[in-house]
Amino acid sequence: ETSADIDATAGCLTALGARIDFDGGVFRVVPIPRPVAGERTLAVGESGSTLRFMLPVACALGADASLTMAGRLPSRPLSPLYEELISHGCAISAPGYNPLRTSGQLTGGKYTIPGNISSQFISGLMFALPLLHGESRIKILGDIESKPYIDMTLAALKEFGVTVKPGRQMYGIAGNQQYASGRTVTVEGDWSNAAFWLCAGAVGSGEITVTGLSTDSLQGDKGVVDILERFGARVRRGGGSVTVSRGALKGIDIDAGDTPDLVPALAAVAAAAEGTTVFRNAGRLRIKESDRLKTVTETLAALGADIAETEDGLVVRGKPRLGGGTVSAHGDHRIAMAAAVVSSVCAGPVTIAGAEAVNKSYPGFFSDFTILGGNYKETT
Ligand SMILES: O=C(O)C1=C[C@@H](OP(=O)(O)O)[C@@H](O)[C@H](O)C1
Numbered sequence: 001e002t003s004a005d006i007d008a009t010a011g012c013l014t015a016l017g018a019r020i021d022f023d024g025g026v027f028r029v030v031p032i033p034r035p036v037a038g039e040r041t042l043a044v045g046e047s048g049s050t051l052r053f054m055l056p057v058a059c060a061l062g063a064d065a066s067l068t069m070a071g072r073l074p075s076r077p078l079s080p081l082y083e084e085l086i087s088h089g090c091a092i093s094a095p096g097y098n099p100l101r102t103s104g105q106l107t108g109g110k111y112t113i114p115g116n117i118s119s120q121f122i123s124g125l126m127f128a129l130p131l132l133h134g135e136s137r138i139k140i141l142g143d144i145e146s147k148p149y150i151d152m153t154l155a156a157l158k159e160f161g162v163t164v165k166p167g168r169q170m171y172g173i174a175g176n177q178q179y180a181s182g183r184t185v186t187v188e189g190d191w192s193n194a195a196f197w198l199c200a201g202a203v204g205s206g207e208i209t210v211t212g213l214s215t216d217s218l219q220g221d222k223g224v225v226d227i228l229e230r231f232g233a234r235v236r237r238g239g240g241s242v243t244v245s246r247g248a249l250k251g252i253d254i255d256a257g258d259t260p261d262l263v264p265a266l267a268a269v270a271a272a273a274e275g276t277t278v279f280r281n282a283g284r285l286r287i288k289e290s291d292r293l294k295t296v297t298e299t300l301a302a303l304g305a306d307i308a309e310t311e312d313g314l315v316v317r318g319k320p321r322l323g324g325g326t327v328s329a330h331g332d333h334r335i336a337m338a339a340a341v342v343s344s345v346c347a348g349p350v351t352i353a354g355a356e357a358v359n360k361s362y363p364g365f366f367s368d369f370t371i372l373g374g375n376y377k378e379t380t
């Protein structure tokens with residue numbers, strides 16, 4: 001099945017002229033014909049990656065486009081991607097404007113992007129710059145956080161015959177490249193979604209097996225397995241599946257710099273592990289669908305956990321059992337899913353207001369929850 005974010009990306013590509021159909025789990029894509037003439041409206045929804053990938057692509061295609069955003073997206077950072085696109089030939093309405101309008105033709109040259117705001121800026125430029133006539137360089141300032149996502153982008157480009165040359169704090173991109181068409185690719189199982197069930201296995205009372213995972217994946221979030229082992233969970237892996245059950249869980253130290261999306265699920269495990277778990281290097285969680293350091297803290301604390309936010313992380317002191325209660329998903333899919341996972345260590349029921357937030361990345365989340373023995377009912 002797809003999700004709201006995938007549908008948004010497919011919808012934007014369709015708006016630019018691609019022909020896309022989805023049937024039986026298979027996307028068929030006929031590429032965007034060029035030039036892209038006339039005004040186009042791209043509905044990016046609440047998807048940061050869709051916005052930050054499609055804006056540079058629309059600029060590279062020289063499209064006259066309006067990108068409409070939903071939820072918290074208009075206030076999530078777009079600078080300095082935004083300034084770099086303007087200084088390379090595009091006219092774009094000020095960040096925060098909704099819709100965001102772009103016109104003009106992007107040109108090659110040097111693009112400078114700090115590595116610690118969002119890897120999506122860098123991935124978006126990597127998708128777009130090979131389409132330009134001139135050559136380009138992306139210069140990265142400082143360390144890159146969420147680096148595995150950039151490696152996944154590079155692998156996807158390579159699969160379609162597009163070359164990006166990595167250098168020291170720099171990526172070199174020749175112009176006039178063409179994406180190969182007529183390829184068949186298989187999309188890997190999503191470790192970020194799997195992480196919720198693997199964490200549920202670590203705190204719950206039974207064994208949970210997730211299948212369809214590639215252990216040699218480039219996805220940074222496959223690191224959840226090692227982290228759960230460090231917590232003391234029982235883990236078995238092999239043949240594309242991972243099985244997790246509860247062990248004697250002990251608090252640990254976690255650097256979230258490359259795997260920010262794991263933090264909500266891992267915080268649920270930390271809440272049930274004996275001793276203190278510290279999450280570090282997680283400042284970028286404040287600029288996700290919600291301020292996730294704040295919303296993870298509020299959510300778990302409302303259910304009885306001992307948790308505090310720091311400037312760039314969390315400190316969680318585990319308890320054998322939590323209480324239960326009502327929490328808000330804060331419009332954030334990963335908060336809704338983390339609350340459902342933590343319900344397995346709550347004595348009382350957990351009510352999640354706005355649980356439909358899961359549709360952003362995982363519409364089947366609650367039906368999978370029942371397959372694993374969870375009980376839920378929808379209320380209005
Ligand atoms: O490239 C991507 O699809 C993503 C990159 C990461 O974002 P940041 O680089 O902004 O941390 C990740 O958190 C996000 O959920 C998805």
Ligand SMILES: C=C(OP(=O)(O)O)C(=O)O
Pocket residue numbers: 005046047048049050261288289334361
């Ligand atoms: C992909 C995600 O969000 P976004 O693209 O909106 O940053 C996410 O949080 O999983």
